[in-house]
Amino acid sequence: MNIPALPQNIVKSLINFLYQEAKSRGFNRVVLGVSGGIDSAVVAVLCKMTFGTHLEALLMPSITSSKNSLTDGIALCEQFDIPYQVQSINQYDESFRTNHKEANLIRKGNFCTRVRMSLLYDLSQEVRAIVVGTSNKSELMLGYGTIHGDLAYAINPIGDFYKTQVYELAKILNIPRHIIDKKPSADLYAGQSDEDELGYTYEEVDRLLFEISKMYSDLSEIDVKKFYQLGFEKEMVNSIVTRIKKNLFKRTPPAIFTIKKG
Structure with a gap:
């Protein structure tokens, strides 16, 4: 019942995958969202290793985002020299809340997730890049994702990795320990935790x-x-x-x- 350990050459294989998949689509530049969590941290570092400076990370905090998420995301980008921008989506979040006062937490979270992907695709058009996804296999099987939100991407290097394998990969890539140790969360709303749900x-x-x-x-x-x-x-x-x-x-x-x- 144990999940097999990752192959020794897994990082090299992932770098080759990202490079070839982007190249086959006519791109040498990628964009991705960085949330401060382990999945996007792993993908961001892999993209940095593959594309160097031809990479743009977008950090998009909302009203309910944990402050640590933004802090951790910025720290990761600066530690690994990943080019990044911060674009708050508070104004979109606030507008939705004002116009849809009856909306529950899931609706609010899904709206923010779709706004983030809209901004990512707009950035990809601006800098002529392709969007890279950060959903792992556990999330995909369980349905932890938003259609036209975080499930909208062209390439996904970790979509066949179970969450526990993402942790293993994070250690190989020397992702900061505080990111590895934090509770898994889609950050859809304050205090949300995957494992609690x-x-x-x-x-x-x-x-x-x-x-x-x-x-x-x-x-x-x-x-x-x-x-x-x-x-x-x-x-x-x-x-x-x-x-x-x-x-x-x-x-x-x-x-x-x-x-x-x-």
Whole structure:
């Protein structure tokens, strides 16, 4: 049930992936959002190693963003000499809150996430760059992402890495310890924590996700009973599989009507 360790040459492979994928699309420059969290920190450092100064990081705090998120993001960029800009989205956040007073925390968070991606794509147009994503495999399987928000990108170097593997990669890249040690959070609203919402640690969840991935290419076909038999806690299996199936629509391309010929 243990997730395999990362290959020794993983950093070299990721650098080659980023370079080739950008080049194949006609780009030699990338942009990405840096949140102060571990996923964007890892991707930012990989991009710096790949593209040097042909890189722009955008830090986009909102009204409810943790102050530490901005501080940590700036410190990371300065430590690794990553070019960056800070563009507060407070005015967009405030406007949405004013015009949608009934909106819950999820709606407010999703709005801010989509504003951030809009700003990233605007920057990519300005500097002729391609947008790099920072979602890991655990988040993608669980549906921790916003359509047309953080799920909108052209290249993603860590989309096949479970969260626990991202931690392993962070240590290889010498990401600051305080970023590695902080609670995983999408920072959608004040005090939000992924693991609090899940009810389990990523270490616990990743072991289950790893077994699911081995058994199923189509996640809509998951049979929970198989994982009870493997010794996973029934309540956790039910909770995680329900979340996966509920959010599968986020991973499905838009349905397009096809005109029949003849």
